[in-house]
Each structure stands twice: as C-alpha cells, then as structure tokens.
Amino acid sequence: MGITKTEGFPSKVTDAALVFKALGHPARLAIMEYLANSTSCICNDIVDQIPLAQPTISRHLSELKKVGLIQGTIEGKNTCYCIDQKRWAELKKLINEFCIPQNNVTQSC
Amino acid sequence: MGITKTEGFPSKVTDAALVFKALGHPARLAIMEYLANSTSCICNDIVDQIPLAQPTISRHLSELKKVGLIQGTIEGKNTCYCIDQKRWAELKKLINEFCIPQNNVTQSC
C-alpha cells in the first residue's frame, strides 16, 4: 500500500524511525554533513553543492526541517539553514539508543 | 519520479543513506532493537513481537539483510536472525561520522 503502519509501536520507535528516514537519502545526508561542517549558515550555497535542481533541494530542506533536524531563518533575500543544535542533541541521544547495542548481551550466532 | 539520484554524491554518503533508510521504518527499527537486546537468536518470535503480517515482516527482514545489518541462518525448521556484529561495528562508525557534528565548528544561528 505504500503506507507505513505505526500503530502498535512505541512512539520512541516511530519517532526515531522518522529521523532515520529523513537521513536516508543521499541529498539530505549530504546537506546535513555540509551544514555540520560549516562555520556559517549557508543558504543557496547548498544548491551549488548538491547535484540536484533547486526545487528538489528546497523540498529536501523542508523535509529535514519537518523532523526538526535543521532550522531555516530568512535573512533578507536569502534563507539561512543550519542544524538545530538543541534538537540535534536530543535526536543524537535518540539515535544512539538504537545505534548502540547492549554490551552485556552476547549473541549465539 | 520516486527514483533516488545517487550520481554526484560520494559513495560514503550513498552507503550511509542506505543504512539510514533501512532503519527508517518502525518495523525494521523495532526488529533491530529486539535483536540487539536478545541473548539468543530469534526466529519467528519476531512475528509475535511486531504488529504486522508474517509476509510483511519477512520482507522487512530481507531488507535489513540486504544492507548487511542482520544475518539469517537456517536451523532446521526455523531461521535464526541476528545482528551481524562485525558489519554492525563498521556501520556504527559510518553512522557516527554523520551523526556527530564537528565540535570545533561554531554556528552563527
């Protein structure tokens, strides 16, 4: 059906899945990496960095914004995108809960 | 188009995106969490844990297997799924390269 069932899962799982999903596209991951390594907020520089058309990038940006990974501020003609550091810290914690396996658990295969 | 453009991105980015994408579904994330916290390999126990039909879970399992997150071993009647610890360590490293922002970079907004 193309529709993702979310009932029956803990909200922590569905929340984390949304973040992973947002990061699960080369363009969006490249945008995140670019923003994480930039000293200043970048605007249309992103368009020059990513090999996709401007409308497509705009849509990816709004998707990252939707899950709270980034933040956009209008500055005159330009829009300034950057990682929402506060939210990022929370998300990183969320991600690590799934990324890091329990050390005290030994698997039999 | 529904098609994801991968040309023009570093392979490190597209590789990581595939992993994130695989984790970007509640069912798959729940499976990973379950496997990470189990002392033994689980087989059809997963079907009892996830509120989805067996064929759907089977498909999610094969998707996780495709990106190397898990491993399946046939044991008589059952199939034993568990996290591929070696590959997981590599993937964790890959994920952290994108998850952890540079500390020496200060953002202006």
Add this chain to the structure above:
DNA sequence: AATTCATATTGTAATATTGCAATATGGGAA
C-alpha cells in the same frame, strides 16, 4: 516601478514502498 536574485510552491510523471492474501517451499513429526 521595473528588474533581478533567492527561494518556495505547485503540478505532474515516473518509480518505489508497503501491506496482505495466496501460495510456494522445505523440514520434521506422525
């Protein structure tokens, strides 16, 4: 006011994903 530049939105077409019923497959038990 007219133009330009940066970005967002909308429309549309192609493709991918998801979910389940139905069905296969293959091992072990009877």
Add this chain to the structure above:
DNA sequence: TTCCCATATTGCAATATTACAATATGAATT
C-alpha cells in the same frame, strides 16, 4: 507418505517518494 510448522516468495492494490519544469513570492537593487 502425509500432515503440520516456519518461513519465503509472488501478485496485486494503494499510497508515498522523487525529480523537475513552471510558476509564484518576496526582498533588494536599479
């Protein structure tokens, strides 16, 4: 062999995603 049990695969149908052209918007510049 026949019957179950566990799992995989296939075949849809519904929906989501992706990409881009065209267009809108809105600020600054002329």
